[in-house]
Amino acid sequence: MDPELLLIILVDGLVYGSYLFMVAVGLTVICGVQKLLNVTHGALYAFGAYLAATLLILYFRLDWPQFGAFAVMLLSALFLGVVFGLIIERGLLRHLYHEDEHIIVLATFAAFLVLEDVLLLIWGTDPYLAPEPLGLLGATEIAGLPFDNYSLSMVLLSAVVAAVLWYGLNRTQFGKLLLAVIYDRELAQAMGINVNRIFLLTFMLGSFLGALGGAYQAPAISVQPGIGVEVIVLAFAVVVIGGMGSIPGALIGSVIVGVARAFAVHQEPALELFVIYMIMAAVLIVRPQGLFAPAKPRTI
Amino acid sequence: MTWRRDKTLWGLTLGLAALLLLNFVVPDWFTNILTLSLARGSVALGLLVLWRCGLISFGHALYFGFGAYTVGLMSRYLGITDAFLTIACGVVTAGVLAYGLGFLLRQYRGIFFALLNMAFSMILYGVLAKLEELGSTDGISLEATTYLWYAPLGAENKTALFVFAAILTWGVAVLVHLYLRSTLGHMTTAVRENEIRLGYLGYSGERAVHAKYVISGLLGGFGGAVAALTIGHVDPDSMVYWPVSGDFVFIAILSGTGNVVAPFIGALMYELIRTYAFDQFPGIWQLIMGGTLLAIIMFLPNGLWSLVERRRSRGGPGSADRLQAREEEA
Numbered sequence: 001m002d003p004e005l006l007l008i009i010l011v012d013g014l015v016y017g018s019y020l021f022m023v024a025v026g027l028t029v030i031c032g033v034q035k036l037l038n039v040t041h042g043a044l045y046a047f048g049a050y051l052a053a054t055l056l057i058l059y060f061r062l063d064w065p066q067f068g069a070f071a072v073m074l075l076s077a078l079f080l081g082v083v084f085g086l087i088i089e090r091g092l093l094r095h096l097y098h099e100d101e102h103i104i105v106l107a108t109f110a111a112f113l114v115l116e117d118v119l120l121l122i123w124g125t126d127p128y129l130a131p132e133p134l135g136l137l138g139a140t141e142i143a144g145l146p147f148d149n150y151s152l153s154m155v156l157l158s159a160v161v162a163a164v165l166w167y168g169l170n171r172t173q174f175g176k177l178l179l180a181v182i183y184d185r186e187l188a189q190a191m192g193i194n195v196n197r198i199f200l201l202t203f204m205l206g207s208f209l210g211a212l213g214g215a216y217q218a219p220a221i222s223v224q225p226g227i228g229v230e231v232i233v234l235a236f237a238v239v240v241i242g243g244m245g246s247i248p249g250a251l252i253g254s255v256i257v258g259v260a261r262a263f264a265v266h267q268e269p270a271l272e273l274f275v276i277y278m279i280m281a282a283v284l285i286v287r288p289q290g291l292f293a294p295a296k297p298r299t300i
Numbered sequence: 301m302t303w304r305r306d307k308t309l310w311g312l313t314l315g316l317a318a319l320l321l322l323n324f325v326v327p328d329w330f331t332n333i334l335t336l337s338l339a340r341g342s343v344a345l346g347l348l349v350l351w352r353c354g355l356i357s358f359g360h361a362l363y364f365g366f367g368a369y370t371v372g373l374m375s376r377y378l379g380i381t382d383a384f385l386t387i388a389c390g391v392v393t394a395g396v397l398a399y400g401l402g403f404l405l406r407q408y409r410g411i412f413f414a415l416l417n418m419a420f421s422m423i424l425y426g427v428l429a430k431l432e433e434l435g436s437t438d439g440i441s442l443e444a445t446t447y448l449w450y451a452p453l454g455a456e457n458k459t460a461l462f463v464f465a466a467i468l469t470w471g472v473a474v475l476v477h478l479y480l481r482s483t484l485g486h487m488t489t490a491v492r493e494n495e496i497r498l499g500y501l502g503y504s505g506e507r508a509v510h511a512k513y514v515i516s517g518l519l520g521g522f523g524g525a526v527a528a529l530t531i532g533h534v535d536p537d538s539m540v541y542w543p544v545s546g547d548f549v550f551i552a553i554l555s556g557t558g559n560v561v562a563p564f565i566g567a568l569m570y571e572l573i574r575t576y577a578f579d580q581f582p583g584i585w586q587l588i589m590g591g592t593l594l595a596i597i598m599f600l601p602n603g604l605w606s607l608v609e610r611r612r613s614r615g616g617p618g619s620a621d622r623l624q625a626r627e628e629e630a
Contacts, residue, residue, distance in 0.1 A: 037411070095598065101411055102356040106553060107597050109546045113590030121583060233422060233542050240415055273426025281419040285404060288412045 004143040017258025018158035024238035026209030032245025039108040042232025043115035048214025056130035073215040081208025089203040127224040243290020341567030343523035344551040346516030354492035359417030363520025365540035368528035372440040390525030398517020439535025556603020
């Protein structure tokens with residue numbers, strides 16, 4: 001194959017993969033610690049995109065330094081993560097931890113439906129556009145095609161998020177507590193770890209990451225109804241491919257999905273979705289625990 | 301238990317009679333709602349069969365969509381509009397697909413089973429939404445349905461389809477009920493409770509799951525075919541996308557697993573809430589649906605059918621044991 005096309009596919013794939021990683025990483029953190037698949041994550045992504053788009057439109061009307069736009073995105077994600085994390089975890093999930101895992105997924109699906117309509121009530125059905133931050137960073141030419149630096153910066157952001165999470169999990173006290181809860185919740189509780197607090201903080205962290213994914217993506221897309229529905233199932237695919245609860249898994253999974261999708265888009269566009277879910281099914285068939293799930297002793 | 305004393309069979313038959321009579325009283329649009337609830341109820345019945353062995357599928361829109369698209373493609377490419385033939389083909393193709401995929405899926409339990417189903421349904425979605433030959437995102441519109449030599453038009457067709465679907469659904473529900481009463485049917489609960497012990501007793505849990513999976517696939521195809529004929533149009537977003545699968549699980553939770561009648565009551569409730577919410581509060585109908593689902597999960601975890609059972613069990617001392625015995629029979 002033409003090496004220039006290959007380069008373009010790789011760059012495209014990395015950009016799309018980092019977009020997927022930003023959404024999937026929050027999902028996988030929640031999944032790893034609380035052992036639940038959280039459908040509301042899609043709504044958090046959508047809320048992040050909407051809030052950031054709205055605030056960015058307002059921000060650029062002021063005559064403040066333009067690079068403050070990035071702070072706007074970060075703060076809106078932080079706000080959403082804390083508020084929604086608190087509402088969903090305390091208000092809903094707290095009462096359901098003893099239930100069957102399927103029931104919890106379904107409860108988050110119900111909450112997702114509710115949040116989708118709340119979104120429509122607040123922002124209506126019109127698309128929101130806030131492309132100004134794209135212009136701030138300019139563009140780079142790769143293999144004769146212009147790529148805007150904003151999209152490329154998403155790869156950087158993903159790398160930073162992955163590094164910070166890795167450091168936080170493996171080198172800080174909170175990370176050690178988290179690992180203890182991941183390995184054995186009851187034993188951790190018996191040792192005096194406040195598992196309820198850990199759950200709440202984890203859920204807030206995960207929700208923040210989901211909202212950040214949406215907020216950072218907002219300038220690059222047209223923010224409109226339905227983006228949450230679309231993204232959550234993709235994030236599910238990535239989390240399953242990488243292994244539920246594994247951060248390196250989510251990283252590799254999103255790169256695999258991103259590059260495979262880029263191949264499909266450039267070679268045979270009709271196969272775009274087919275390829276993604278084919279990989280998901282293949283991974284579930286060959287290695288259902290995911291490519292990077294930690295080894296576990298057999299219980300039987 | 302003899303046939304004559306089986307309350308479920310009586311209930312199903314009375315329900316069919318009531319539906320057929322109701323059809324003369326209610327307006328046209330309501331007939332459509334009834335037919336659609338029969339279709340969705342059938343899919344939820346398939347999920348009930350799986351749920352009895354502790355499995356939930358997040359991807360049964362796969363079979364629903366497969367049945368619906370079989371009907372749609374037959375109408376578009378072969379010009380076949382006969383209800384007998386199209387529904388039969390929808391059921392058979394979905395059943396064959398379930399039989400094939402069943403060899404894989406029967407090895408999985410818990411969340412992996414649910415997610416693998418979801419992956420397969422999204423593969424179908426991806427194919428349908430992108431291929432122009434299969435209607436792409438616009439879908440396929442169907443020609444008016446015919447019944448052998450009988451070719452009704454307009455409102456008469458809706459009534460004809462409803463009567464046809466009601467009788468077929470009755471037959472399907474009776475068959476599933478008889479199946480659940482059989483030895484193979486009772487193995488559902490055994491798989492859920494202790495599959496290893498089941499193996500030591502000389503039964504194969506995997507084969508039991510496979511059989512149930514094929515049944516749920518057939519029911520999904522049936523529901524999809526009936527829904528396609530009712531709506532007169534098939535498209536990927538409203539028939540194969542992942543929220544559709546979520547809705548089926550929603551109906552199953554709303555109904556409860558107590559009895560084969562439950563999914564149809566649940567599906568009717570679902571359609572009524574949805575239609576009413578969409579009509580009266582178009583801006584917040586999803587909110588109402590989600591709120592209903594949350595309320596059911598929180599306050600009525602065994603579904604609407606548990607209300608029926610609770611009423612039955614108020615029969616004095618020892619009634620709890622009788623309730624349990626009845627659950628095992630059903």
